[in-house]
Amino acid sequence: MSLEELAAARRTHKSFGPEPVSRSTLLELLEVARFAPTHHLNQPWRFRVLGPETLEALKRVAGEKEAQKLDRAPTLVVASAALTGDLVMDEEDVCATAAAVQLVLLAATERGLATYWRTPQVLRTAQGRAAVGIPPGERFLGLLHFGTPAREPAPRERDPVESYVDFLP
Numbered sequence: 296m297s298l299e300e301l302a303a304a305r306r307t308h309k310s311f312g313p314e315p316v317s318r319s320t321l322l323e324l325l326e327v328a329r330f331a332p333t334h335h336l337n338q339p340w341r342f343r344v345l346g347p348e349t350l351e352a353l354k355r356v357a358g359e360k361e362a363q364k365l366d367r368a369p370t371l372v373v374a375s376a377a378l379t380g381d382l383v384m385d386e387e388d389v390c391a392t393a394a395a396v397q398l399v400l401l402a403a404t405e406r407g408l409a410t411y412w413r414t415p416q417v418l419r420t421a422q423g424r425a426a427v428g429i430p431p432g433e434r435f436l437g438l439l440h441f442g443t444p445a446r447e448p449a450p451r452e453r454d455p456v457e458s459y460v461d462f463l464p
């Protein structure tokens with residue numbers, strides 16, 4: 296697939312098959328994060344792959360309704376950015392981590408996996424962060440879902456390139 300095809304093929308999936316993504320495949324995907332642009336070479340991206348005990352702890356904190364949503368995908372990874380406390384650097388480090396996340400999602404898409412970048416409220420709470428081991432000083436960016444696709448998402452609607460690009464004189 297060309298990069299353009301890969302970017303278009305990455306979709307938000309909310310329905311996954313039961314097979315988890317293997318540890319070796321996850322490492323391949325997460326290794327691609329290394330190549331994201333990063334000012335000062337801060338490399339702020341952090342990824343925590345949830346094991347069964349951690350997922351149970353998160354579900355307990357999340358409550359019954361939200362816990363069901365945490366069961367949608369067989370493999371969950373928390374993405375966060377390690378910040379320094381410098382406001383400008385922190386903004387750039389969040390950007391770098393978002394770029395790293397997108398690379399990981401594209402690598403998964405390229406392997407035929409379904410993905411979903413989600414930001415559940417529970418991971419913005421102190422208890423949720425503690426359940427998955429996010430220390431103070433890290434910004435939660437997303438709960439990344441991985442698995443086999445169970446249902447294709449509806450066709451995507453996006454604005455055309457002319458709507459968001461200006462060529463300045």
Ligand SMILES: Cc1cc2nc3c(=O)[nH]c(=O)nc-3n(C[C@H](O)[C@H](O)[C@H](O)COP(=O)(O)O)c2cc1C
Pocket residue numbers: 305306307308412413414415436437448451
């Ligand atoms: C930072 C970020 C957070 C997101 N959080 C959620 C979320 O909490 N719930 C959700 O349904 N989708 C979430 N999404 C996914 C978007 O809803 C999705 O990208 C959008 O619907 C476009 O669909 P596509 O990814 O298939 O192009 C998030 C996306 C990003 C980039």
